[in-house]
Amino acid sequence: MDILRTIAYQPGNNNNKMCEHSHNKSSETRRAKLEDSSHAAQEMSRIISDSTTGKCYCRGKVLGKGGFAKCYEFTDLGSGKVYAVKIIPHTRVSKPHQREKIDREIELHRALHHKHIVQFYHHFEDKDNIYILLEYCSRRSLAHILKARKVLTEPEVRYYLRQVVSGLKYLHDQEILHRDLKLGNFFINEVMDLKIGDFGLAAKLEPVENRRRTICGTPNYLSPEVLNKQGHGCESDVWALGCVMYTMLLGRPPFETTNLKETYRCIREARYSMPSTLSPQAKHLISTMLAKTPEERPRLDDILRHDFFSQGFTPDRLSASCCHMAPDLQHTSPAKSFFKKAAAALFGGKKDRAKYFETLNKLTKEEEDIHRLRQDLRKASISNLPCRQATEDGANKQQIRDTIRMIVRGTLGSCSSSSECLEDSTMGSVADTVTRVLRGCLENMPEANDIPKEGLNCSFQWVTKWVDYSNKYGFGYQLSDHTVGVLFNNGTHMSLLSDKKSVHYYAELGQCMVFSTCEAPEQFVSQVTILKYFAHYMEENLMDGGDLPNVTDVSKPRLYLLQWLKSDRALMMLFNDGTFQVNFYHDHTKIIVCSQGEEYLLTYINEERVSTAVRLSELLRRGSSPDLRSRMEYALNMLLQRSLES
Template sequence: MSAVRHNLQPLQPLNNGTLNARSNNVTPIKPIRRSKEHQLDELEEQQQHQQQQKAKKKKEKLSALCKTPPSIVRTRNGRDYRRGLFLGEGGFARCFQMKDSSGKIYAAKTVAKASIKNEKTKTKLLSEIKIHKSLKHSNIVNFIDCFEDDVNVYILLEICPNQSLMELLKTRKRVSEPEVRYFMVQIVGAIKYLHSRRVIHRDLKLGNIFFDPEMNLKIGDFGLASVLPSTDSRKYTICGTPNYIAPEVLGGKQTGHSFEVDIWAIGIMMYALLCGKPPFQAKDVQVIYERIKKTDYNFPIDKPISNEAKHLIKKLLTLNPLERPTINEILEFDWFKGPFPDKTNIISLTNTPENLSSISKAQSSINFNNTKINAGIYTPKIKNPVEILRSDLHSEQPKTLLPQSLSPGDTRNKYQEIDPTTMNNGKKRVNFNNKYSNLIKNLDQVCYETYHNIRRLDYSKFDRLETIELPSCENPTLISKWVDYSNKYGFLYQLNNDDIGVLFNDDNSILKLHNQDKFLELIINENEGWTCIENSISHPPSQTKRQLEIVDFFAKYMNSNLSKVSENEEKSEEIFLRRYTRTSDYIMFEMTNGNFQFNFKDHHKICISKLGLAITHISPNRLTETHPLILILKQGNFPSSEVPDCLNKISIIKDAIKRKAFPEV
């Protein structure tokens, strides 16, 4: 419903309002007598027809309930929109153009309040609004606003005037491989963004992917989207469009489904664009489902495609969801090494552009990388979506459906992205369900306290030493080796106590403990905060086997290729890397125990611990010493090993922590 066409006409009254009027020159026909048996047969046929009509009417009823909006729609904040062309209709909503006072045109997805008959339907609509409102990506239809009048709810979206991929395919019949490569990168970029926020779209199809004015693809329609509370949780509702439904969705509560359903849909769309129709298409929906369950499809001989394309499609349409490539692995397939255009032209809506196959390998590589950058493939991990508050499900006024929290007047503050450990009262929550309850400290609070302590000690460095309480100092646990592989898996590191950890791209972590048959999982849950779970290496949960393989692979790599930052520490402390920041001058590690480690480009390392009261230096030859920070500030350097620009490095550290404590400054 997000796509629109400029050439559609406004709704016109049917038959001048006389659709049900009887013509005066019609003579009634006298009924013919029929046998009782014939009458029973006819009655049965009539009943079947009535049931079919009733079912059809029920299916069409929800969108039909949507009344044509008035010519001017007035919002509660005084902003008016002028209704324009009727753009299209789906099962639950109708879409119209809306123009604001400046003349800018939007698409308004319009839902009839009469169709929202229970709390479940209401919650579903509000969930769609909240999910879509929290998204901001170059390949996702931009959410503008939401408002309501007495009869309709309006979801205002950016307008995509150049049709959808479905309409392109209907016109073109088949699409060239270079064009589909370009489409797939933009789609993968958007899906990677959604999955990084733990959003599953669940209705990815050609008809829900639209072209904006510059012919960039935009994913829309989040009516079936859902947020997973954690990466290993699952959904069980059977939903989606038949041709695109993944086999595990059809399993319902027996199997459950997760992010892999979107990977499956990417495979369906790729096949459809290259071959002209979806792989499991049939007239009977049950036949489609049976074919899906058996992955019963083939590549038509009369519509040849490359072996590399077939190989990728087969992988994407693997029956076992865990065997499908991850969203980060898709673009590594050889198929993407073929001719690759720099953009999609308007001519693609009707014809195949010329000279696509003659794009050189070097130019294709440049175009491929530029498209990945524009699609956010290399964008660092961002925060998770806003949580759906209980207050969002209750309106404050009797006639309103949308709560005040969704109205334009409160939008700016209500929908700022929030840390998933934030409770409704604004306080931070850390939830551990076992003996590791003290493992992680609140990052924001640690940054705040550490910065203020460093700042206070900097002002106190001229005070008499005996007036200052000195902390006890011991060498902290440090990151000794690391590999940044966030373009595929995440950030891998080894501590100087030989524990191996991975901070995965979804923000969850694994820590494999040295010389022990156990590992720890640090899992983020939007509703419950952080949870640490202890598991056995010899009997790991099935969903973590692949992650442990990654840990083992990089453990061998780091032990073979990288030198240690410092010697082994006999510590039983179990800590995770919570966040890292790379600049041209240093890499900053923020640990779950509140320590900050800075590896400077001159190979000197400094760690701030005890909330800024203690400082550790690790020299290039791995000499480690820890002292109260106030002593180093007074002396200007470390006593045992000279640190180049020591006070300047401490100033850089203070400013870096300040930026974390006050991100808006």
């Protein structure tokens, strides 16, 4: 069997393509070396002429080399246009089946036209070589970028994978399998667009019974079914994509070992390590793509709907500096103030931590009052209240209740209710109020082993579904009353009410414009279209986040999102009436803090999606489980981080 290797236009590629038994053909290796010497002698001419078109090209530097060919930079002397040109000596394709393979590659590639596929332009021959003119990608390949960078960030991986999936979906729609997806075959152009290239091993998709049984591709990226000679399908390309994602995030392929037989054994068993440094979403997506059984792997559309993409920021564009250094993604985001990463101060350097604790310990006059009240609570031994005798002095009881109410309400002054105080507030004052309430509770709450059970009948709105599409439009969510809202990247907000006909538009805090979907003002038509898209997507693809009843108090003001913030662990959402919700990714738990008259209510949705609602005053009196306390502390840290970065 002949060697099935084609060019991967980058130097020093250690993951050479191979076909079964190719490494045993020493005679062919010796012949190849002789042909290399002959080829080198023939390459002395720097001016190459195409007799079919009359064009002349100047041969430049070598871009890469493979088993059959070398790739050079070519400049059209007439137009100045630069190409990547694959040069294949006739001596390398002297056998009929070798020439057929090159002809098949040309015919397949020349018919492909897609933004994320290397463009095929032209091919011609002279007496010595075959020349294939391809799109020139000046930033070389992802293999070069990873070699310089060692690892890539998750936003970068999302950026590149979206483009790979787009190009690969086009190929699969054309019933073409690439069969050699790897970093060295993903080329990057001047503006950092990714292009899938090297179609030397590509083949038409065949019915299962007629699929090719040849073991070909790059060893580290071969799928179990290919190694087991069960044939290539679209699932094999998805497997390779999982290997690519793993490699970008960790700097090495998942099945790489020092021994090829051991690598193959690991692949057949789908056995690889999953370091704790990966996010839960990244781990889950990789594990689905590297499922041992092909049928269990996701389709390409399912990949883009995965939490790794929907719950993470994807930049619209990467700077060329990303080829050699990590990007500063805080400055590339079109909605910087709405999704800065939380907890940088908590996990950053000394200066960040010092700034964080300085803010944490800085008390306003109101907070000093809370501090004094805390001392009063300690004197009153509030943590022992459940054990008090029924004969306790009534006046003392009332004093303690008043003290609790003042702390929980965050010393809201003369307002009769928190919603009244917040209704016409700025985003900062809403966040500050919630911060004071949450901090006041945490600083005074005794330790306990479980969450108090109150059996409350609650009526409030909360977020049941959400999707992050801030790389293009904004952040979308669905409330428990089936209202759908979008906080757009330009800072405006639009809600589609549950009747799917009425739209509320907020250009500024507290200022609302109401119109119907069928009579939207011309300047809002595009936003209404996007709003409907969000609504349809969440309805079709997402499930509700807990067991809370979908009931709301129609007398309360309409809820709309002021701000959202994501860390590597949780999503925070802050609303105009002071409702504050935090969703934790890894176990899908949630906490919701909202006002109920003169009280604040906290609802906790656990891993089993079962909810428990309790007044903050009851938490202050009886304490909370360590599990809930830790989540409350993390939520407070996110709020404090928001104030640091605003």
